[in-house]
Amino acid sequence: MADNDSTSFRPEIARPSRELPGMTRPLAPATPSAPPPSSDDKKLIVGRNIVLSGQITACDKLVVEGRVDATLTESRVIEITQTGVFKGSAEIDEALIGGTFEGKLICRGRLLIRAAGRVKGEIRYGQLEIECGGELIGDINTVQGKPTAPIEAPKPADPLQVAGTAPVVFPTSHSEGSLV
Numbered sequence: 001m002a003d004n005d006s007t008s009f010r011p012e013i014a015r016p017s018r019e020l021p022g023m024t025r026p027l028a029p030a031t032p033s034a035p036p037p038s039s040d041d042k043k044l045i046v047g048r049n050i051v052l053s054g055q056i057t058a059c060d061k062l063v064v065e066g067r068v069d070a071t072l073t074e075s076r077v078i079e080i081t082q083t084g085v086f087k088g089s090a091e092i093d094e095a096l097i098g099g100t101f102e103g104k105l106i107c108r109g110r111l112l113i114r115a116a117g118r119v120k121g122e123i124r125y126g127q128l129e130i131e132c133g134g135e136l137i138g139d140i141n142t143v144q145g146k147p148t149a150p151i152e153a154p155k156p157a158d159p160l161q162v163a164g165t166a167p168v169v170f171p172t173s174h175s176e177g178s179l180v
Contacts, residue, residue: 042058042059042060042061043059043060043061043062043063044056044059044061044062044063045063045065046062046063046064046065046066046067046068046084047065047066048065048066048083049066050065050066050067051066051067051068051069052066052067052068052069052070053068053069053070054070054071055070055071055073056068056070056071056072056073056075057072057073057074057075058074058075059072059074059075059076060075060076060077061075061076061077061078061079062075062077062078062079063079063081063084064078064079064080064081064084064085064086064099065081065083065084066083066084066085067084067085067086067087068084068085068086068087068088069087069088070086070088071088071089071090072086072088072089072090072091072092073090073091075090075091075092075093076092076093076094077092077093077094077095077096078090078092078094078095078096079095079096079098080095080096080097080098080099080100080101080117081098081099082098082099082114082116083099084098084099084100085099085100085102086099086100086101086102086103087101087102087103088103088104089103089104089105090103090104090105090106090107091106091108092106092107092108093107093108093109094107094109094110094111094112095107095110095111095112095125096112096114097111097112097113097114097117097118097119097134098114098116098117099116099117099118100117100118100119100120101117101118101119101120101121102120102121103121103122104121104122104123105119105121105122105123105124105125106124106143107123107124107125107126107143108126108143109126109127110125110126110127110128110129111123111125111126111127111128111129112129112130112131113128113129113130113131113134113135113136114131114134115131115132115133115134116133116134117131117134117135118134118135118137119134119135119136119137119138120135120137120138121137121138121139122138122139123136123138123139123140123141124141124142124143125140125142125143126142126143
């Protein structure tokens with residue numbers, strides 16, 4: 001490299017501060033670096049492999065990817081992802097369950113249980129939606145206290161008698177007898 005090469009690197013060397021300890025100077029007005037607070041600022045995300053226990057209040061949205069053992073009150077939404085587990089009690093407006101919830105759940109609005117979701121315990125809801133594969137187990141009522149009707153498995157249809165048709169009779173060569 002030549003001595004007069006204009007592309008050579010010239011590092012900036014930090015100069016020592018000339019301020020003395022204990023010296024005060026007027027504060028410069030702070031410039032806002034973050035946008036003004038919004039409702040999203042009350043969002044708590046419990047990441048994978050994180051375990052949180054205690055009481056959670058005044059949280060607009062709780063997203064559970066790890067494990068939470070808590071009481072959740074004064075909150076709007078809980079979202080439990082496929083890897084998330086919530087044990088305890090929650091009183092909220094909306095619940096989106098893709099993982100596991102065990103305990104007491106009061107959901108004043110919509111309770112959505114995704115295909116991989118499992119909800120077990122004492123459950124109260126305003127509206128209920130369960131994707132194919134989702135599980136709901138326990139004492140289940142609407143928020144108004146109206147019990148949900150037990151859902152029975154459909155009975156298999158009698159192959160000889162389908163609704164709206166007469167039984168099929170096969171002719172026989174005997175005047176009396178039965179079909180064999």
